[in-house]
Amino acid sequence: MNPHLPYRRTSACSHVGAEPLLYYHDWQLLEHCDGVKPASSVAKDLGISEFAITESLERLLTHGLIKAEAINYGDYWHASQSHGKKERATSANAERVAEHKAMLSAVELVAARIAQLEQALTNALGTLQAHTPTAAAAPAPVAAVEVPAPQAVAPEAAAPATAQQQAAPLAQRAPSALPTRAGVTSGRGPSPAAPVPPGFAAGQPATRAAAPAAASQPVAPRPQPQPAVPPAQKQTQLPQGQQLKPLVDAIIAKAGGGTKGQLAVYRVFLKVPSHMLAAAGLGKLSLIDQTVVIRDSELWTNIVRAAQEVAGLDYSPV
Amino acid sequence: MPAIGPSPMDDAQLAVFVQLICNYFSASTRSTPQLGSPSIEFGTPRLLDYTGFIRFSGASPGWIYISFTQPMARTLLTKLGEQQQDSEMIRDAVGEIASIVTSNAREHFGSSFRVSLPIAISKGEDLPIPEGMPQFAYDINWESHKGILGIVLAPEAAVLPS
Numbered sequence: 001m002n003p004h005l006p007y008r009r010t011s012a013c014s015h016v017g018a019e020p021l022l023y024y025h026d027w028q029l030l031e032h033c034d035g036v037k038p039a040s041s042v043a044k045d046l047g048i049s050e051f052a053i054t055e056s057l058e059r060l061l062t063h064g065l066i067k068a069e070a071i072n073y074g075d076y077w078h079a080s081q082s083h084g085k086k087e088r089a090t091s092a093n094a095e096r097v098a099e100h101k102a103m104l105s106a107v108e109l110v111a112a113r114i115a116q117l118e119q120a121l122t123n124a125l126g127t128l129q130a131h132t133p134t135a136a137a138a139p140a141p142v143a144a145v146e147v148p149a150p151q152a153v154a155p156e157a158a159a160p161a162t163a164q165q166q167a168a169p170l171a172q173r174a175p176s177a178l179p180t181r182a183g184v185t186s187g188r189g190p191s192p193a194a195p196v197p198p199g200f201a202a203g204q205p206a207t208r209a210a211a212p213a214a215a216s217q218p219v220a221p222r223p224q225p226q227p228a229v230p231p232a233q234k235q236t237q238l239p240q241g242q243q244l245k246p247l248v249d250a251i252i253a254k255a256g257g258g259t260k261g262q263l264a265v266y267r268v269f270l271k272v273p274s275h276m277l278a279a280a281g282l283g284k285l286s287l288i289d290q291t292v293v294i295r296d297s298e299l300w301t302n303i304v305r306a307a308q309e310v311a312g313l314d315y316s317p318v
Numbered sequence: 319m320p321a322i323g324p325s326p327m328d329d330a331q332l333a334v335f336v337q338l339i340c341n342y343f344s345a346s347t348r349s350t351p352q353l354g355s356p357s358i359e360f361g362t363p364r365l366l367d368y369t370g371f372i373r374f375s376g377a378s379p380g381w382i383y384i385s386f387t388q389p390m391a392r393t394l395l396t397k398l399g400e401q402q403q404d405s406e407m408i409r410d411a412v413g414e415i416a417s418i419v420t421s422n423a424r425e426h427f428g429s430s431f432r433v434s435l436p437i438a439i440s441k442g443e444d445l446p447i448p449e450g451m452p453q454f455a456y457d458i459n460w461e462s463h464k465g466i467l468g469i470v471l472a473p474e475a476a477v478l479p480s
Contacts, residue, residue: 255329258333259329259332259333259336259356260329260330260333262356262454263329263332263333263454263469264329265358266358266452266454266469266471267471269358269360269452270452270471270473274360274450274452277360278360278361282360283359283360283361284357284358284359284360285357285358285359285360286355286356286357287355287356287357287358288355288356289355
């Protein structure tokens with residue numbers, strides 16, 4: 001799948017009813033897949049990030065709604081002429097896009113300020129812990145900064161574990177963890193009234209766009225300045241990351257070691273959604289000397305769940 | 319592509335299959351290949367100039383493939399006493415090697431071993447396996463050449479065979 005290729009809607013588009021459930025920008029992209037303009041270029045016009053477009057294309061390809069298109073010059077000329085008209089018609093929306101981008105910037109500024117305050121709070125907590133050792137295990141300040149309650153740990157390990165847990169969620173909310181997917185998606189807001197793509201019955205796009213947005217939460221109707229980070233997004237990044245090697249070793253051991261164990265690891269990864277692996281930049285996983293760290297909590301959860309389902313391994317990192 | 323026989327392919331059998339491929343090299347060329355560390359590769363399979371695919375079915379359906387660089391395939395043909403080494407010949411030979419390995423596997427596992435006729439392709443040709451499947455791959459070091467031995471299991475194989 002190459003975002004720089006043009007994609008065309010397939011005949012499957014005319015058969016889809018209420019299914020499949022896609023994200024708002026997936027439908028936007030599908031609507032603009034005319035088989036002429038590269039998907040990356042369409043995404044740019046729509047204000048969809050390069051990261052999001054890759055995932056969108058993968059979802060649309062998976063559902064068989066689009067295919068990569070090669071055309072001759074004649075087709076290109078005719079299509080580009082009509083495309084030019086369409087572009088002129090949509091240029092009136094540029095102002096609205098700029099407005100949304102400005103709102104996004106404002107939200108990010110607020111988020112950055114919150115992150116600074118949290119950093120200051122973390123430092124203060126650290127100082128407090130250094131001077132009052134018993135305060136580290138006290139639950140009250142932990143709850144005040146929305147840190148999960150400490151796990152049951154041996155008394156001798158309580159202090160360092162608590163400190164680590166306190167630092168972790170705060171780091172999740174740093175500006176670098178903020179960005180694009182949910183933020184950009186929700187910042188875009190409802191699309192301007194767009195032409196009905198060929199193959200769709202009149203009125204269907206709006207219905208389709210609304211259904212997945214309601215079913216899955218990443219698309220909000222309008223950005224609000226108050227919530228700097230949507231609650232769901234707080235959990236998308238593992239602040240310290242999870243080393244994959246201990247889990248891989250545990251699967252190998254559980255499955256009997258050797259090639260059998262390595263094949264069990266392979267079967268585990270067959271169950272992990274490929275788009276998540278691609279998004280994490282995981283192209284190759286050595287089974288002997290790999291040093292991969294998983295930072296996406298959703299991906300980590302999927303891997304651990306797959307290990308449980310495939311190899312019966314109940315894994316909890318030390 | 320019809321499959322033969324009823325028995326499934328489990329991980330122990332896959333491991334044996336890998337060993338059978340190594341044994342083929344050792345027996346026919348008197349030069350034992352070394353398998354590198356296995357890895358799981360995501361995305362489009364990393365294939366070399368010529369590749370032979372063997373499809374097996376059952377509880378864990380999938381494919382085993384051996385991929386050769388052209389120099390590696392030429393060296394192999396020379397070792398096998400084959401003088402004609404044009405690309406068509408090399409491709410046929412790769413298919414033949416996959417066939418022999420399959421025969422050896424059937425000899426080892428019995429006639430109930432479910433496997434289809436091998437397919438050989440040159441670089442750039444359509445793959446006989448679905449796109450986007452992760453691969454379990456070994457690098458093969460043989461006679462200073464590098465090849466690839468890979469296993470691709472279908473998504474429904476994401477369960478350990480009992």
